[in-house]
Amino acid sequence: MVHYFPFLILVLFYDPFLVFTRYRVNPTFLLLIVYLLLLFQSKLNDQTLPSIHQKQNRNQNVNRFINHISNESHIVMIVLEGVSRKHLIGVSSKYINFSSLENSHFYIPMPHTSKSLFTWMTGESQINSSRIQSTKQIEGESLPFLLKQKYFYETKMIYTQSIYFEGMNLFFPNVFQEVQDKTVLEKKIDTQKNYFSWGMDDRVVLSEFKHLDFDSQPLLIVVGLSQTHSPYFTHSHQDVALPKVLRHTKALEENIELIDELISYIKTNSKKETFLFITADHGESFGEGGAHAHNYSLYNQEIDVPFLMYKIQSNELFIPKLGSSIHFKQTLLDLLQKESHRKENSQNFFSSNYQLELVLKTWNSEIQRGLVLDQKKYIFHTDRDTLYEMDLEDKNRKIILDAKLKEQLLKKMYEHMQN
Incomplete structure (x- = not known):
């Protein structure tokens, strides 16, 4: 409001519309104009401030x-x-x-x-x-x-x-x-x-x-x-x-x-x-x-x-x-x-x-066991008796069908002791 207050006073007391017409502008109309200007500025700030922060953050080095x-x-x-x-x-x-x-x-x-x-x-x-x-x-x-x-x-x-x-x-x-x-x-x-x-x-x-x-x-x-x-x-x-x-x-x-x-x-x-x-x-x-x-x-x-x-x-x-x-x-x-x-x-x-090397488990439940090992992740769905291998993004998922490999991984999941 501070930005537009001088403009409002100028128009109210020295109405430029009188130069071209016989009537003063309606004060209510002036208030509406000021309101719309304030609204526009607030929306503009909402759009620009986050982008400033993002620009600063993009230049932040990561160690x-x-x-x-x-x-x-x-x-x-x-x-x-x-x-x-x-x-x-x-x-x-x-x-x-x-x-x-x-x-x-x-x-x-x-x-x-x-x-x-x-x-x-x-x-x-x-x-x-x-x-x-x-x-x-x-x-x-x-x-x-x-x-x-x-x-x-x-x-x-x-x-x-x-x-x-x-x-x-x-x-x-x-x-x-x-x-x-x-x-x-x-x-x-x-x-x-x-x-x-x-x-x-x-x-x-x-x-x-x-x-x-x-x-x-x-x-x-x-x-x-x-x-x-x-x-x-x-x-x-x-x-x-x-x-x-x-x-x-x-x-x-x-x-x-x-x-x-x-x-x-x-x-x-x-x-x-x-x-x-x-x-x-x-x-x-x-x-x-x-x-x-x-x-x-x-x-x-x-x-x-x-x-x-x-x-x-x-x-x-x-x-x-x-x-x-x-x-x-x-x-x-x-x-x-x-x-x-x-x-x-x-x-x-x-x-x-x-x-x-990290063993994973769902809390108070045996519904899933898991293992992170050598840049890979394994999740065993106990209700389906199915063991999945995937990357660390949970992508490239496949079922492990090799019985010996499955047995080795399940042994790590269930017997591995962590300090």
Whole structure:
């Protein structure tokens, strides 16, 4: 309105129409013209701003390898809820080019939230149990505990769902110095409109970040978001009527807006470098192969999750070509060591000699077993007694008819023990 206000005053008081006619222009007509101009400008901004971000992102270099992470740096890990790699590729960010996730693959062993979060922090998949099986030894070797003991990190978990779900409350408070989940965070929100059955409005995370001291000791902050969990919460109540896949997309876009705000806040309020990891606990099915939600499919829409590392202060992006959550703990610990003290490690997915052999399983169900091995993926449909071989894109699929080969692969799927 500021742009067009002088024009409006000029016409109202010095009506140019009087030069040619005997009548002044109708003020209502003038207001309509100004309204249309404002509408046109807003539509123009909607079209141009995303393209500016995309242009900036296209010039962003992607690094496949990194040699070292300073143990003085902050580490922030954001775990999206139910977001596959393909879901994130098309979303725009002010800082990160998510289209760079094309042609990379990062796998979780089981498409289920509590087991997946446990795997990220411990490197254990425990695919043969439907619930977390923790011990004092596992807790003492967990990533948060080791970062606190070895590098004096202050460790915190912010989770907009409840940890009182499948025994998570018996593990995460034992390995983090502080855990704030939905039961704590909801007391800080004034209205019930920001809750839904599984979680809450993820924007509460930004207010929590504003209470952190980024200039003190190094921080490990693990953030678990919830808006993209079914029923896919968005800020607009009108979105309830949208199809599930569109509501999921809008919820994801809101999560990325939040992540951009977190990046902006850290850039402004921290002098130290911050390594931001963005990933997901699992993906989500929307009818692919007859699957819906998650837990019952081992195809990429549920187990191939986004994974990237972004250096906030330096504006550098790192995406491994291949990786898995079972190797996240070892990779990070490896990078925090001085290179002179580091042993050769094939479980560091940012190293050139990384190799992945990963057993997959649907949660609390034997409907599918799977294996990632030698740049190939195998999925066994137990209900059909059919074993498929495919590439890492889930393409070039074929049935394995060789009985001996089938027996060897099934033996790996059922007997392979992962550490």
